[in-house]
Amino acid sequence: MSVPNWVQDSIFYQIFPDRFANGQDKNNPKKVLPWNAKPTIVGFHGGDIKGIIDHMYYLLDLGINAIYLNPIFLSPSNHRYNAVDYFQIDPKLGSKLEFFTLLDVAHRNEMKVILDGVFNHCGRGFFAFNDVLENQADSPYTDWFHIKKYPVDAYSPGDATTYEGWWKYKSLPKFNTSNPDVEEYILKVARYWIEQGIDGWRLDVPNEINDDEFWMRFREVVRSANPDAYLVGEIWDGDPRWVGEGHFDGLMNYPVRTLIIDVLNGEITTDKFSHDLKKWQTKYAQENTNAMYNLLGSHDVERFLTKVNGNLGKAKLGYLLLFTLSGVPAIYYGDEIGLLGGKDPDCRRTFHWDESQWMTPLRDWIKKLIRVRKDKVALRRGVFKLLETETHKNCLAFVRVMDSECGLTVINIDNAAMELTVDLSGTPLAAYKSLRNVMATEEYQVIDKKITIKLQAVSGVLLFPY
Amino acid sequence: MSVPNWVQDSIFYQIFPDRFANGQDKNNPKKVLPWNAKPTIVGFHGGDIKGIIDHMYYLLDLGINAIYLNPIFLSPSNHRYNAVDYFQIDPKLGSKLEFFTLLDVAHRNEMKVILDGVFNHCGRGFFAFNDVLENQADSPYTDWFHIKKYPVDAYSPGDATTYEGWWKYKSLPKFNTSNPDVEEYILKVARYWIEQGIDGWRLDVPNEINDDEFWMRFREVVRSANPDAYLVGEIWDGDPRWVGEGHFDGLMNYPVRTLIIDVLNGEITTDKFSHDLKKWQTKYAQENTNAMYNLLGSHDVERFLTKVNGNLGKAKLGYLLLFTLSGVPAIYYGDEIGLLGGKDPDCRRTFHWDESQWMTPLRDWIKKLIRVRKDKVALRRGVFKLLETETHKNCLAFVRVMDSECGLTVINIDNAAMELTVDLSGTPLAAYKSLRNVMATEEYQVIDKKITIKLQAVSGVLLFPY
Numbered sequence: 051m052s053v054p055n056w057v058q059d060s061i062f063y064q065i066f067p068d069r070f071a072n073g074q075d076k077n078n079p080k081k082v083l084p085w086n087a088k089p090t091i092v093g094f095h096g097g098d099i100k101g102i103i104d105h106m107y108y109l110l111d112l113g114i115n116a117i118y119l120n121p122i123f124l125s126p127s128n129h130r131y132n133a134v135d136y137f138q139i140d141p142k143l144g145s146k147l148e149f150f151t152l153l154d155v156a157h158r159n160e161m162k163v164i165l166d167g168v169f170n171h172c173g174r175g176f177f178a179f180n181d182v183l184e185n186q187a188d189s190p191y192t193d194w195f196h197i198k199k200y201p202v203d204a205y206s207p208g209d210a211t212t213y214e215g216w217w218k219y220k221s222l223p224k225f226n227t228s229n230p231d232v233e234e235y236i237l238k239v240a241r242y243w244i245e246q247g248i249d250g251w252r253l254d255v256p257n258e259i260n261d262d263e264f265w266m267r268f269r270e271v272v273r274s275a276n277p278d279a280y281l282v283g284e285i286w287d288g289d290p291r292w293v294g295e296g297h298f299d300g301l302m303n304y305p306v307r308t309l310i311i312d313v314l315n316g317e318i319t320t321d322k323f324s325h326d327l328k329k330w331q332t333k334y335a336q337e338n339t340n341a342m343y344n345l346l347g348s349h350d351v352e353r354f355l356t357k358v359n360g361n362l363g364k365a366k367l368g369y370l371l372l373f374t375l376s377g378v379p380a381i382y383y384g385d386e387i388g389l390l391g392g393k394d395p396d397c398r399r400t401f402h403w404d405e406s407q408w409m410t411p412l413r414d415w416i417k418k419l420i421r422v423r424k425d426k427v428a429l430r431r432g433v434f435k436l437l438e439t440e441t442h443k444n445c446l447a448f449v450r451v452m453d454s455e456c457g458l459t460v461i462n463i464d465n466a467a468m469e470l471t472v473d474l475s476g477t478p479l480a481a482y483k484s485l486r487n488v489m490a491t492e493e494y495q496v497i498d499k500k501i502t503i504k505l506q507a508v509s510g511v512l513l514f515p516y
Numbered sequence: 517m518s519v520p521n522w523v524q525d526s527i528f529y530q531i532f533p534d535r536f537a538n539g540q541d542k543n544n545p546k547k548v549l550p551w552n553a554k555p556t557i558v559g560f561h562g563g564d565i566k567g568i569i570d571h572m573y574y575l576l577d578l579g580i581n582a583i584y585l586n587p588i589f590l591s592p593s594n595h596r597y598n599a600v601d602y603f604q605i606d607p608k609l610g611s612k613l614e615f616f617t618l619l620d621v622a623h624r625n626e627m628k629v630i631l632d633g634v635f636n637h638c639g640r641g642f643f644a645f646n647d648v649l650e651n652q653a654d655s656p657y658t659d660w661f662h663i664k665k666y667p668v669d670a671y672s673p674g675d676a677t678t679y680e681g682w683w684k685y686k687s688l689p690k691f692n693t694s695n696p697d698v699e700e701y702i703l704k705v706a707r708y709w710i711e712q713g714i715d716g717w718r719l720d721v722p723n724e725i726n727d728d729e730f731w732m733r734f735r736e737v738v739r740s741a742n743p744d745a746y747l748v749g750e751i752w753d754g755d756p757r758w759v760g761e762g763h764f765d766g767l768m769n770y771p772v773r774t775l776i777i778d779v780l781n782g783e784i785t786t787d788k789f790s791h792d793l794k795k796w797q798t799k800y801a802q803e804n805t806n807a808m809y810n811l812l813g814s815h816d817v818e819r820f821l822t823k824v825n826g827n828l829g830k831a832k833l834g835y836l837l838l839f840t841l842s843g844v845p846a847i848y849y850g851d852e853i854g855l856l857g858g859k860d861p862d863c864r865r866t867f868h869w870d871e872s873q874w875m876t877p878l879r880d881w882i883k884k885l886i887r888v889r890k891d892k893v894a895l896r897r898g899v900f901k902l903l904e905t906e907t908h909k910n911c912l913a914f915v916r917v918m919d920s921e922c923g924l925t926v927i928n929i930d931n932a933a934m935e936l937t938v939d940l941s942g943t944p945l946a947a948y949k950s951l952r953n954v955m956a957t958e959e960y961q962v963i964d965k966k967i968t969i970k971l972q973a974v975s976g977v978l979l980f981p982y
Contacts, residue, residue, distance in 0.1 A: 079656030092654045124643055126650035134643050135601065140654070175646025177590055179598050184592035184687065185642065185673060188558045190545030190608070205649060205671050221650065 053341040055277040056162060056249075058430045060199045061420050062380035063109055066349050067143050069118060069129045069400045072381050073100025078464045079142045088164035089395040094128050097400070099144035103152050106159065112386065112413075112421030115171035116162040116378075118252050118282075122149065125173055129349070129398075131254065132173030132221055136239040153247045159391060164280055169236045170258045170359050171215070171222040174204050177222045193229050216258070227259045231507055237271045244272055249410040250280030252302070252343075257285055257292065264298045282343045293334045295468055300341035303377055306330050310371050311357045313446075314364040314463055320446045324436050331376050331434040339376045340431055346372055349398055353391040354382070355409075362389065363508035366415045367461050370489070370510045373419040374450060374459040376434045386416045415489075422512065428452040445505070447472045454478050456487065460503055461510030471502045478515075485513035519765045519807040520744040524896050526582040527886050528846035529575055529654030532815050533567060533586060533609050534594045535866045536849050545608045555861040561593050563866070565610035569618050572625065578879075579886035580931025582844075584718050584748075586815055588615065595815070595864075597720065598687055602705040619713045627971045628715035630746055635702045636724045637688040640670050645689045647923040648679075659695050659956065661832060682724070687934045693725045703737045712739055714745030718768070718809070723751055723758065730761045739740070748809045758798045766807035769843055772796050773812055776837050777823045780830045780929055781914075786912045790902050797842050797900040805842045806897055808878055812838055813848035814865055820848070820858035821875075826856065826941075830973035832881045833927050836955070836976045839885040840925040842900045842917060852882045881955075888954050888978065894918040906937045911971070920944050924951065926969055927976030944981075951979035 072078070072085060077098040085095055099122070102262050109117070121130035124138040133324050139149050156163050172179060178191035187200050196214035203211070209218040216222035225232050240251065251272065256265065272279050283298040290303045292298055308328070313323040325513060331512055346354035358364035365388075372379045383389075385403045388409025391397035400406065401471045423429045432450030437458070439447045444464035456478040476479040480499040486492070489512050494501045536837040538544070538551060544562040551561055565588070575583070587596035590604040605612050622629050638645060644657035653666045669677070675684040682688035691698050706717065715740065722731065738745050749764035754771045758764055772793070779789040790862035797805055811822035812834050824830035831854075838845045849855075850867045854875025857863035868874065889895045898916030903924070905913050910930035916923050922944040928934045946965040952958075955978050960967045969977060 080659065081654065081656055092651055094656065126643075126647035126655070132650070134646060173646070174650065175641055175643060177592075177641060179637070180600060180641025180646070181592035184598070185558055188547065189592070190547055190560065193546070203671075205669075 052295075053337045054250075054280055056116075056278065057280045057299060057378060058337075059424070060120050060162065060378050061114050061423065062116045062343065062378055063112075063114040063289040064118045064345070064348060064380055064382045065120065066097075066129075066398050067122055068095050068097040069098070069398050070097045071101030071105045071401060071403065072096040073098050073102070073104045074144075076144055077144055085400050088267075089391075089398045089400075091395055092128065094142065095400050097153050099139070103155055106155055106161075109161070110159055112417055113424065114381070115160060116164070116249070118164050118343075118380065119166060121166045121168055123191075126175060127173075131168050132175075133173070134173045134175035135169055135177070136172075136233060137242060150246065157247070157442070161339070162280070164250035164252055164282070165243060165248050166254060167240065167251040168254040169225065169239075170255050170511075171224045171229070172311045174221055174223065178225070179204075194226055194232050195223050196226055200443065203357060204402050209418060216255070218484055224258075227261060227264055233264060233267070235465070237268060239270050240268055241275050244275040244279055248419075249276070249278070250282065253281065253283045253298065256283045256298070257289070262291075262296060264455070265292075265298075270313065274356045280341070283340075288330065288333065290334055293338045299340060300343050300378065302348070303330070303342040303344045304351075306342075306375065306377070310346065310368050311354070314358055314368055316463070318322060320444055320463065324446060327375070328434075328436060331344060336376075336433065342377035342379075343380050344375060344377035345370055345380045345382065347385045347397070349382070351397065352386050352393055353389055353397050355412075356390045356397075360388075360404065361508070362409065362412060364463075365412055367463060367508060367510050369416050369419055370414075370461060370512060371457060373423050374429055374448075374457065374512060376432075379419075379423065382415065386413045388412050408484070418489060426455065426457055426488075430459045432456070435477070438473050440473075444468070449477050449479065454514075457488075458513040459510065460505065461514065462505035464510060465507050467504065467506050469502060469504045471500050473500050475499045479513075482515040485515055487511040488514050519803045520716075520746055520934075522582075522744065523746045523765060523844060524630065524803075524806045525890075525980050526844050527580050527889065528584050528809065528844055529578075529580040529610060530581045530584045530811070530814060530846055530848045531586065532563075532595075532849060533565065533568070533588055534561050534563040535864050536563045537567030537571045537867060537869065538562040539564050539568070539570045540610075543610055546715065551866050555864045555866075557861055558594065558803040559895070560608065561866050562609070565605070565614045565618050569614070569621055572621055572627075574624055575627070578883055580847070582715070583622065584630050584809075584846065585632060587634055592641060593639075597634050598637070598641075599736060600633055600639045600641035601643070602638075603708060615767075616712065616880065623713070628746070629920070630716035630718055630748070631709060631714050632720060633706065633717040635691065635693070635705075636721050637690045640687055640689065642689070645670075654922070660698050661689050662692055662693055669684065682721070684842065690724075693727060693730055699730060699733070703734060707737050707741050710741040710745055715742070715744070716748070719747065719749045719764065722749045723755070728762060730765075731758075735764075736799055737764065746807070748807075754796065754799065756800055759778075759804045766804060766809050766844065768814070769796070769808040769810045770817075772808075772810060772841065772843070773817075776834050777820070780824055780834055782929070786908060786910055786929065790912060790914075793841070793903060794900075802842075802899065805900075806844075808843035809846050810838055810841060810843035811846045811848065813851045813863070815848070816860060817863065818859055819853055819855055819863050820851050821878075822856045822858060822863075826854075827974070828878060831878055833929060833974060833976050834883050835878075835885055836927060836978060838926060839889050840895055840914075840923065840978060842898075845885075845889065852879045854878050883956060885978075892921065892923055892954075892980065894921040894923045898922070901943070903943070904939050906939075908936075911933070911936050915943050915945065917943060922981075923954075924973065924979040925976065926979070928971035929974060931973050932953045933970065933972050935968060935970045937966050939966050941965045945979075948981040949982055953977040954980050 082096045124135040178194040182189045199212040210220040213225045281298040285301045312318040432452035437447040449459040548562045570662045590601040644660040648655040665678045676686040680690045747764040778784040898918035903913040
């Protein structure tokens with residue numbers, strides 16, 4: 051019941067299905083927007099499952115071996131966080147057969163696929179909620195929700211007052227998960243898709259289902275259907291309560307994302323960064339730390355490149371950190387080609403399939419990081435340890451150590467070039483004569499268990515002895 | 517593409533699933549009513565698919581070989597004419613597996629099963645309508661319905677004004693079947709369940725989809741999936757337009773039901789009855805006349821026994837007519853045990869499984885009629901012909917002739933006993949020396965091609981030569 055082995059070896063790619071690729075027009079919704087139009091709250095761009103299948107070569111070439119798909123079940127919205135039927139693929143995305151084809155193509159290429167499980171709330175079109183609207187107090191499903199008053203009013207303007215909605219949204223009726231029938235329904239959904247072949251669930255706002263027993267049973271059901279399924283919770287603040295045997299293998303690691311962005315933007319010092327990073331890298335059991343879903347972007351936040359003002363150097367440093375810290379690196383679709391985007395819905399722009407629009411150096415950098423991470427077990431499973439640097443203002447050095455393998459990351463976030471000396475004592479690296487920057491070509495001599503590195507402004511290296 | 521052979525050999529039994537039998541409590545809706553409680557507009561009694569399977573012996577013993585099931589797809593109402601998902605069995609009735617088991621058990625016993633296809637309108641929880649409510653004018657599904665005005669208002673009190681609802685009901689949004697996407701969806705549903713093994717569709721208010729091309733394609737899709745599928749339309753007034761190659765094999769024969777009830781109740785003379793009956797028995801091609809769905813009761817009208825004021829004699833005469841006229845006799849569940857019931861919802865009372873409450877003579881009569889009809893091809897496929905009676909006031913005689921086989925029905929609806937002489941000239945019966953009442957034991961001599969029969973008040977005979 052511990053973390054599945056494959057998780058730590060994964061490079062995740064998050065896909066917002068309406069925006070990644072449009073594989074066929076036949077399932078385009080009516081009124082589909084032009085592919086390159088700016089995203090709106092309600093508009094559809096026509097991305098679909100066929101599009102993902104068709105671009106599998108792109109993901110494989112990049113080095114991806116795990117996909118996290120934003121919701122794909124039947125829903126009236128482009129984000130699909132208001133599900134109408136948890137057993138159906140939205141026809142605007144394609145058929146169940148196409149989804150199974152995606153799973154098949156992925157698995158034949160050693161790629162995992164996890165789905166977004168939104169079990170805290172549903173959409174107003176969900177059958178049990180519709181039943182309440184139709185039958186009001188007579189409905190057999192009144193205790194599937196938190197009804198406060200009759201008649202239940204779901205469609206007039208304003209906040210939800212007659213029932214509990216997520217963030218008071220009328221459109222998102224909250225499930226009463228303490229009702230055993232609701233729990234049974236949710237567990238049936240969880241088991242069904244695992245049995246159909248998905249490799250895990252990303253759980254949406256699971257802390258709003260504030261019930262350890264519920265999640266214990268959820269985990270049991272999923273793991274008994276597939277002992278190798280990955281469970282990752284969307285817990286924004288990070289909290290050991292949600293990590294481990296009774297809950298999730300990892301969390302979406304927003305705190306570390308915030309630290310990385312803050313330090314790159316000079317909002318916090320490297321001291322503060324190091325201090326907090328250490329805290330986050332030791333907060334959970336080692337295997338869970340290594341199974342955190344580490345991200346720089348997602349459908350819920352501004353694009354990473356936008357957060358660093360389009361600065362390529364900062365972006366590269368961000369990914370260097372993402373790929374060398376403990377935890378599973380995850381790329382939000384398009385971040386690797388330099389997509390920009392402000393807050394939702396702008397962070398959900400469509401992917402550019404015209405390569406002339408790509409920020410190629412960034413993509414090459416990420417592709418290289420993926421190859422290195424796949425090559426070096428220390429980056430995937432090693433222990434994190436900060437090292438002392440003589441000039442540590444705006445600089446940072448840390449190693450990941452796994453048995454005799456050890457990798458050293460050194461970064462300079464200053465706007466000036468800097469020469470720094472790193473003490474390798476206590477690491478396997480001290481025994482070597484020289485270290486090589488695997489992201490480029492240069493070598494550094496180890497002298498007296500120390501190395502001295504000259505780093506350009508806003509840059510970093512990743513050193514291994516071979 | 518003509519009428520499937522099995523149809524004319526069928527004895528249909530119509531089941532309103534919530535009210536026939538409760539096979540298991542586990543799928544009872546919350547707040548289920550006691551089985552014997554009076555029906556209400558919104559209440560559930562817990563009938564289910566398992567209940568039908570469990571009572572298959574009852575249907576087989578009665579002699580039934582075809583079932584027409586009222587709607588069983590996911591829906592918030594007990595009648596389920598407002599479907600939320602045409603591909604799902606309502607969980608209050610059971611699982612898809614249980615439905616397939618029902619089909620299997622039925623088919624192993626040479627019993628057919630047809631479903632109620634409600635394609636003119638859906639429920640407000642149907643995904644495409646929910647999408648319109650969620651996205652309003654931006655919805656990709658606005659042209660799946662007849663939207664008149666935005667915002668679409670589906671849940672405030674009063675008639676539907678912002679869109680077209682069946683009979684202005686907000687709860688029943690009418691499909692825009694001239695939209696090819698809608699047609700494709702409906703045809704997909706039609707094909708799916710045929711492919712799953714059902715033996716035909718009873719089409720709900722099909723004349724409200726006033727589109728011959730649509731029904732032509734519907735028929736093609738169904739028949740190409742199963743050339744032996746029966747299509748029967750709910751056309752209350754009867755109309756040759758809806759019968760034949762491009763439409764349905766038969767119609768629910770309400771006009772003949774009305775005639776039978778009216779003549780039994782003395783509202784029309786036997787002359788008028790004979791005249792109109794002749795019209796209805798010759799209105800359609802012979803094979804379609806023989807494939808009409810002949811009924812005395814349904815979920816939409818007062819129970820037959822209630823219509824004849826609980827009079828057993830009249831009831832028996834009604835069934836004698838039903839089983840000897842051209843067309844497929846259909847029994848509305850419980851009518852055979854003498855269930856009473858006024859207009860909807862009262863006509864949807866639960867079946868009595870306590871035999872002490874049965875009107876046994878009626879059930880025995882019907883069971884006998886079923887056996888005779890199965891035995892006599894003339895009753896199933898013969899040509900209908902009225903005969904002259906010397907005393908014809910309140911009396912009626914007709915034959916069904918198939919090659920050399922011929923059966924003679926004679927009824928007296930008068931409150932006094934009557935002796936009448938029937939002229940058998942021009943029928944195969946004229947050649948025999950005597951005729952036997954197959955519903956009892958008595959024999960009648962044929963003298964001079966005539967027979968003289970003494971009939972008690974409100975009674976009838978069914979005569980065959982052997």
